[in-house]
Amino acid sequence: MEPLNLFPFFLSLKVAVAATGLAAVIGIPLAYYLSRSRGKIADFVDTLTTLPVILPPTVLGYYLLVLLGRQSPIGKFVEETFGTTLVFTPLGAVIAAFVVAVPFLIKSARAAFASIDPNLIRAAKVLGRSDWNIFLVVILPLSWRGVASGLMLVFARALGDFGATLMVAGNIPNETLTMPVAIYDALLAGNHRLANALVMIMTVVSVSLLYMMKRVEKRMIRGDGSHAARKD
Known part of the structure; x- marks a missing residue:
């Protein structure tokens, strides 16, 4: 009996963590921008960030x-500058997972930012706080539950992505083979033992993430309820 190769699992974890970190750096400021902006540019950005949810993963x-x-300008620049390629590498898997998953953070964080009382922001500005200080001291603490829920959704979606990751990173064993792709390959090869083991691992991780998200949602509801009670 062959030992279970856990490389796809650990690679998937690394890809999901990296994609979540990238989503936090890019998605949170973008969500805040969309929550405060109106006009054609904001509508275009909103549409662009929603497309990954609507488009088929292979597309x-x-x-x-x-x-x-x-052969693309970006690919040529990266290869000439850094001596590496973006596609069919772990970095390609991170980029694919990020693009697929970041809309979930943007939607969740945007709703959390939009729910903040504008009077609190105005009061902070009257006190001479800078925009960056207001974001860190006022906005993030008031919206952290929505942001945290979005980040967990990003992690879960990135961990389970199949179509886009397979197209961009491929299924190179011990290099770019993630868990969902490994399950698919195991089924194609008739290795049901390996497929069952990988499916069980993914199920446990997914259920654990769902449990944590439910806990965050309950805390959000309790927090909103206690806040409303104090206002009354």
């Missing part, structure tokens, strides 16, 4: 291949 993966491939 999204195709666009990423065209955008990041070795």
Whole structure:
């Protein structure tokens, strides 16, 4: 009996963590911008960030291949500057997972930011606080539950992505083979023992993430209820 190769599991964890970190850096400021902005530019950005949810994963993966491939301007620049490629590498898996998952953070964080009382922000400005200080001291503490819920959704979505990751990163064993792709490959090869083991691991991780998200949602509800009671 062959030992279970856990490389796909640990690679999926690394990819999900990296994609979540990238989503936090890019998605949170973008969500705040969308929560405070109106107009054609904001509508265009909102539409662009929603597309990954609507497009089939293989279509999204195709666009990423065209955008990041070795013959594209971005791909050529990265290869000439850093001596590496973006596609069919772990970095490609991170980018694919990020693009697929970041809309969930943007939607969740945007709703949390939009629910903040504008009078609190105005009061902070009257006190001479800078925009950056207001964001860190006022806005994030009041919206952290929505942001945290969005980050957990990003992690879960990035961990389970199949189509876009397969298109951009491929299924190279011990290099770019993530858990969902490994399950697919195991089924194609008729290795049901391996497929069952990987499915069980993914199920345990997914249920654990769902449990944590439910806990955060309950805390959000309790927090909103206690806040409303204090206002009354």
